[in-house]
Amino acid sequence: MTRKEQKEERRKAILMTALDLFVEKGYYDTKITDIATAVPMSTGLMFHYFESKEELLIELVKMGAEGTKSASAGDMADIPADLFLKGFLGQMFSYAKEQPWVFNMFVLMGQVRRKGMPEEARKIAMSTGTVESTSMLISKGQKDGIFKDGDPLLLSRCFWASVQGIMEEMAMDRTMAAPDPEWIVSILRK
Amino acid sequence: MTRKEQKEERRKAILMTALDLFVEKGYYDTKITDIATAVPMSTGLMFHYFESKEELLIELVKMGAEGTKSASAGDMADIPADLFLKGFLGQMFSYAKEQPWVFNMFVLMGQVRRKGMPEEARKIAMSTGTVESTSMLISKGQKDGIFKDGDPLLLSRCFWASVQGIMEEMAMDRTMAAPDPEWIVSILRK
DNA sequence: GATTATATTGAATATACATTCAATGAAAAT
DNA sequence: ATTTTCATTGAATGTATATTCAATATAATC
Numbered sequence: 110m111t112r113k114e115q116k117e118e119r120r121k122a123i124l125m126t127a128l129d130l131f132v133e134k135g136y137y138d139t140k141i142t143d144i145a146t147a148v149p150m151s152t153g154l155m156f157h158y159f160e161s162k163e164e165l166l167i168e169l170v171k172m173g174a175e176g177t178k179s180a181s182a183g184d185m186a187d188i189p190a191d192l193f194l195k196g197f198l199g200q201m202f203s204y205a206k207e208q209p210w211v212f213n214m215f216v217l218m219g220q221v222r223r224k225g226m227p228e229e230a231r232k233i234a235m236s237t238g239t240v241e242s243t244s245m246l247i248s249k250g251q252k253d254g255i256f257k258d259g260d261p262l263l264l265s266r267c268f269w270a271s272v273q274g275i276m277e278e279m280a281m282d283r284t285m286a287a288p289d290p291e292w293i294v295s296i297l298r299k
Numbered sequence: 300m301t302r303k304e305q306k307e308e309r310r311k312a313i314l315m316t317a318l319d320l321f322v323e324k325g326y327y328d329t330k331i332t333d334i335a336t337a338v339p340m341s342t343g344l345m346f347h348y349f350e351s352k353e354e355l356l357i358e359l360v361k362m363g364a365e366g367t368k369s370a371s372a373g374d375m376a377d378i379p380a381d382l383f384l385k386g387f388l389g390q391m392f393s394y395a396k397e398q399p400w401v402f403n404m405f406v407l408m409g410q411v412r413r414k415g416m417p418e419e420a421r422k423i424a425m426s427t428g429t430v431e432s433t434s435m436l437i438s439k440g441q442k443d444g445i446f447k448d449g450d451p452l453l454l455s456r457c458f459w460a461s462v463q464g465i466m467e468e469m470a471m472d473r474t475m476a477a478p479d480p481e482w483i484v485s486i487l488r489k
Numbered sequence: 490g491a492t493t494a495t496a497t498t499g500a501a502t503a504t505a506c507a508t509t510c511a512a513t514g515a516a517a518a519t
Numbered sequence: 520a521t522t523t524t525c526a527t528t529g530a531a532t533g534t535a536t537a538t539t540c541a542a543t544a545t546a547a548t549c
Binding site: 112115116119150151152153154157 | 524530
Binding site for chain 2: 133134135137138139223224225257259260263264266267270271272273274275277278281285286288289292293295296298
């Protein structure tokens with residue numbers, strides 16, 4: 110393995126550790142030292158791999174934004190809107206156990222969108238357009254008569270805010286059972 | 300007005316300002332100086348009124364816990380569970396404009412429950428038992444055939460997590476329209 | 490009006506961390 | 520084998536910010 114590959118590996122290890130901790134304790138309460146200890150590695154070495162703590166967060170959020178984009182690309186084309194959303198939630202909830210990093214990434218993206226988070230990371234996290242594209246999906250569902258009437262954008266924001274809230278609850282208590290995706294899709298259903 | 304009363308007034312002013320800022324920017328990102336500037340008052344004087352920033356948070360959370368207790372006391376007795384919850388949400392959403400502090404307090408209580416927040420405040424915020432008492436309400440609703448089957452406690456956690464998510468969204472964007480409370484109660488409805 | 494208690498200020502201090510750095514070890518290139 | 524490059528460490532530095540403090544103003548009490 111070349112040095113470059115090694116370095117890439119190590120960077121990934123740091124990123125995954127940081128992701129865990131950011132979701133577990135929040136960005137501000139996670140100290141560089143905490144990440145270094147968990148990796149494990151000396152504090153100073155962290156800065157050999159990442160310019161700063163914020164840079165680390167930005168890289169994570171970029172990964173998250175990338176993932177979100179590719180996920181929402183073509184997939185939602187044909188199947189009914191309610192099934193699509195149920196499928197998405199079901200998968201995300203099962204990731205909570207099987208592939209926590211996917212789940213964590215989702216939770217982090219939501220957290221970084223909040224005021225008070227580093228501005229650059231925040232912008233990237235908000236650039237994914239998830240709410241907007243779901244609102245189109247909701248419009249479609251409304252025409253098909255399966256979703257409630259009401260401003261689709263507002264419905265979409267509420268839907269995702271609920272999802273965010275529930276995923277944070279699950280992140281906080283890993284023993285919590287996953288809810289039935291239908292419960293949350295009910296928000297939209299007529 | 301006696302000095303004691305004056306002091307009490309001033310403390311309240313500080314508490315309300317801090318509440319605004321904690322919800323607006325988050326606890327850690329709100330500096331004592333920010334609060335002092337907003338009140339306004341000198342930074343040093345803050346410590347004449349409150350021992351520490353954490354003490355300030357604790358006092359807020361105590362107020363919130365107190366309010367929660369009295370709100371949930373007798374009120375929920377007779378009316379159907381769904382109406383009770385809809386009424387609660389409707390009121391909370393309208394407070395977002397009319398009496399922001401009530402709304403903010405609710406949002407803060409949710410935020411403080413998260414890991415990484417000061418431990419003492421967190422304990423108090425978690426002691427309110429809202430989730431538990433709502434789960435009883437949900438059991439009742441299930442018996443009456445208006446709510447979904449499923450673990451009432453889990454339903455309650457999901458319900459409140461959704462509410463929390465939506466309220467944080469509203470707190471983040473004060474121009475956001477309030478959702479129809481029925482949307483959220485739909486999570487529970489059969 | 491003099492004295493005492495409280496409110497207020499802004500600068501000084503303490504602390505917690507992010508970040509830098511000089512030194513050392515290990516691997517790669519020559 | 521020597522040199523060069525990169526990895527690694529732990530201690531030093533810098534910075535942000537909570538907290539303290541000495542000094543001053545204002546209000547209450549006598």
